[in-house]
Amino acid sequence: MIKSTKKSVVGSSASSGRIKAIDIVNKGLKRRYRKEKRFRLYGMLSILASVAFLAFLLTSIVFNGYSAFLQTYIKLDVPLEAGMIDKQEPGRSDFQGIIKSAIRSYYPEVTERQDKRELYALFSSGAAFQLRDTVLSNPPEEGTTLSLWVLADDDVDMLMKGHMKRDVPEGSRRLNDKQLRWIERLEADKRVEKRFNTTFFSAGDSREPELAGIWGAVKGSIYTMLVTLALSFPIGICAAVYLEEFAPKNLATDFIEVNINNLAAVPSIVFGLLGLAVFLNFFGMPRSTPLVGGIVLMLMTLPTIIIASRAALKAVPPSIREAALGVGSSKLQVVASHVLPLALPGMLTGTIIGMAQALGETAPLLMIGMVAFIVDIPGGFTDPAAVMPVQIYLWADSPERAFVERTSAAIMVLLAFLISMNAVAVVMRKRFERRW
Amino acid sequence: MQMTAEAKSSNQSASKSGASREIFLPPERDRVKDGGKPHLSAKNFSIFYGDFEAVKKIEADILSKYVTAIIGPSGCGKSTFLRAINRMNDLIPSCYTSGSLMFDGEDVYGKYTDEVQLRRKIGMVFQKPNPFPKSIFDNIAYGPRLQGVKEKKVLDEIVEKSLRKAALWDEVKDRLDKNALGLSGGQQQRLCVARTLAVEPEILLLDEPTSALDPKSTAKIEDLIEELRGSYTIAIVTHNMQQASRVSDYTMFFYEGDLVEYAPTKQLFTNPRDQVTEDYITGRFS
Incomplete structure (x- = not known):
């Protein structure tokens, strides 16, 4: 060359x-x-x-x-003897007791109190709920034996997934030798199986790793993002259009511009403090809710959206404005029918960046009580909720080994959420994109 | 300065009144019907960019239904003057005017003048073709739609009429729904003319309409101006002196913000009164 x-x-x-x-x-x-x-x-x-x-x-x-997407299940035969299920109110039967008796009947040799407790520990406390759901949805005849795949305890799960070694001394694993023998018997009977972990995608948070799910946090994030988007997109675009197209260029608008640029650089926790002081304490809005979280994140996203939108508006060639003015449009008509459509792709880019930032934000939510242990799946904007990054933070902080893989799985879900959110925005941007 | 400009501009046009206008009219065969009334009259009209006086105390009438060319070297204020006529300079924050510019008995810069209505009556075509990124039909129909025309039939009519006037109909009639940006530069510029004509303006301002076009397209635009002469009052800014002499009835020569000479085109090009004008049209400077 x-x-x-x-x-x-x-x-x-x-x-x-x-x-x-x-x-x-x-x-x-x-x-x-x-x-x-x-x-x-x-x-x-x-x-x-x-x-x-x-x-x-x-x-x-x-x-x-x-590995968090798989979960260990144990097949348990539950004999339903007469009187076990409450006739009037089947939901109030002692399902925990039924499960325990079913376990005992599989291991008849276990009689010591301490041994029994260790035996029960192999099964998740969620097993009783599973049984309850099965009974309620499909009431069985008395005297029949239900064959049920119940959740294994997280220690068993870890053992099955190989995160807990069997060949180390008894003192350095969470299951003792006796428990290992019981599990080996289950394995020999082909009563242990790893299945797709539906709980993880359908449950809220829990202290028991095998019962903990990301769905509560996903829904919390969806609600929070909806609030953020619904507020920051229109407000940000209106502010940008006004500043760029209508506002007179004087000291006041310069001052506002400097402040917007500064706001973009304010540490996010400060917005959380603001939310705590203003929205919770002054306005008395419900704490730990997507409503307040969304508003706080809106404050944080606004500068990003405004700055990007202004840049997009500036990039619209003045010739289009002149052309529209030249045939007798008013200023608002010029903006609405020509400038905005051409600037929209750029504005959407700014919104994507802002929303992605908001989705991953934990610090401001700390201040308004969204870092809380919330088991229920939020059903609305004013229900207490966690969001995904907060859930990740909480799980990363938990000592159980099974939460380690759940933390990583939650990160994957967060990334998938982010990617699909961005994909929607990119598709919309492509649809609005026009060349001139 | 104004007096000198006037004095230089022409002996026949005794500055302010319309008394001299008879002499100002072109020969009988070139005259247009109902033309020759002052459509725009500037009195002591100046345009400032901040402290800088870009156009200095203009005294001139632009005559209806004739083509007036505005020539002059770069930075002489000719475009500024043209854009001031339909208040395009409002977009520039530091720009303001003094004196008066009357259009149909109304001051363009009057307190109660609605610049949106004004721009509808005084249409403008720009240097670079600037069609909207929409279909050809929507480009033309945009102005009428703004005025509240909604019926498809009426719009169809307006679009066809405007495109025919702009000599573009035959080339685009089969692809009215295609994006206007797919047209060639010359076609785009004629589309811009058609778009302006669609709102039925009284005055057509052309700001160097051919400077971005090839010779063939330029010729088409010039033919178009010739077509429109007699129906619209046209003011055209051009760098090309041949073009000015070809298409216009009157020519204004601007130099450093002054209207140095304003005369019938033939007279200005064959027998300029002013030394600067002569130097410019003979190409001694540009």
């Missing part, structure tokens, strides 16, 4: 004695190409580095988290 270019340059004759401009150019040519090559190399290296970090991050998350 370099050589051919050099050859193609004509008129390089050193013989004439005089220094020609072209000779100087030729001399520098090699250095110029080298420089360009080096610059390209730097660019490629930096891209490679960031891709490598990203790949490392993703693989570690997936590697840690994929």
Whole structure:
């Protein structure tokens, strides 16, 4: 490449004695190409580095988290003897007792109180609820034996997934030798199975890892994001349009502009303090709710949206404005029918960035009580709720080994949520995109 | 300054009144029906950008139904003057005017003048073709729709009429629903003319309409101006002196913000009164 270019340059004759401009150019040519090559190399290296970090991050998350999508179940035969199910109110029967007796009948040799307790610990406390749901949805005849796949306790789950080693000394694992023998018997009877973990996608938070799910946090995030979007998009765009198209350029608008730019750089926890002081204490809004969380995140997202929208408005060529004005549109008509449609893709980009930021935010929510242990799945904007990053934070903080994989799985869900949110925005942007 | 400009501009036009207008009219065969009344009259009209006086105390009438060319070197204020006629300069915050510019007996810069209505009556075509990123039909129909025309039939009629006037109908009649940005530069510019005509303006301002076009398209635009002459009052800013002499009945020569000379085109190009005008049209500077 370099050589051919050099050859193609004509008129390089050193013989004439005089220094020609072209000779100087030729001399520098090699250095110029080298420089360009080096610059390209730097660019490629930096891209490679960031891709490598990203790949490392993703693989570690997936590697840690994929096992959370499976859950160990144990097949339990539950004999329903007469009187076990309350005739009048089947929901109030002693399901815990039924499960326990079913366990005992499978292990008749266990009689000691301590042993029994250790035996029951192999099964999740959720097993009673499973039985209750089964009985209520499909009331069985008395005297029949229900064959039920019940949740295993998280320790059993960890053992089955290989996170707990069987060959280490008894003192350094959470299940003792006796419990291991019981599990081995279950395995020999093919009563242990790993199945897709539906609980994880349908339940709220729980102290028991096998009962904990991300759905409560996902719904909390959806509600919070809806509030944020519904407030910040219209407000941000109106503010940007007014500032860019209508506001007179004077000291007051300059002051506002500086402040908006500053707001974009304010640490997010400050917005949380503001939300605590204003929305909770002054206005008395319900704490821990998507409503307040959404408003606080709206405050945080607004500057981003306003700045991006203003840039998008500035990029609309003035010729379009002149054209519309020239045929007799008013200023508002120019903005509504020409400037806004052309600026919308850019505004949507700003909104994507703002919303993505808001989705991953924990600090401001800390202040308004959204970092709480909330078991119920929120059903509205004023129900107490957690959001996904908060849930991740809470699980990452929990000591149980089973929460480690759930933390990673929750991160995957968060990323999937983010990607699908962005995908929607990108599709919408593409639809609105017009060239001029 | 105003007096000197006037004095230079022409001996026949005794500055302010319309008494001299008979002499000002072109020869019989070039005259247009009902034309020659002052459609726009500037009195002591100046335009400022902040402290800078870009156009200095203009005294001139633009005559109805004739084509007036505005020429002059870059930065002489000709575009500023043209854009001031339909208040396009309102977009520039530091721009203001003094004196008066009357249009149909109404001051363009009057307190109660509605600039939106004014711009409908005084249409403008810009240097760079600027169709909306919409279909050809929607481009033309945009103005009438703003005025409240909704029926499809009426719109169809307006679109066809405007495109025919702009000599574009035959080229685009089969693809009215296609994006206007798919047209060639010259077609786009004629589309812009058609778009302006669709709202039935009285005055057509053309700001260097051919400077971004190839010679063939330029010729088409010039033919178009010739077509429209006699129906609309046209003011055209151009860098191209041949063009000015080809298409216009009157020519204004601006130099450093002054209206140096304003005369029938033939007279200005063959027998300029002013030395600066002569130097400019003979190409001694540009």
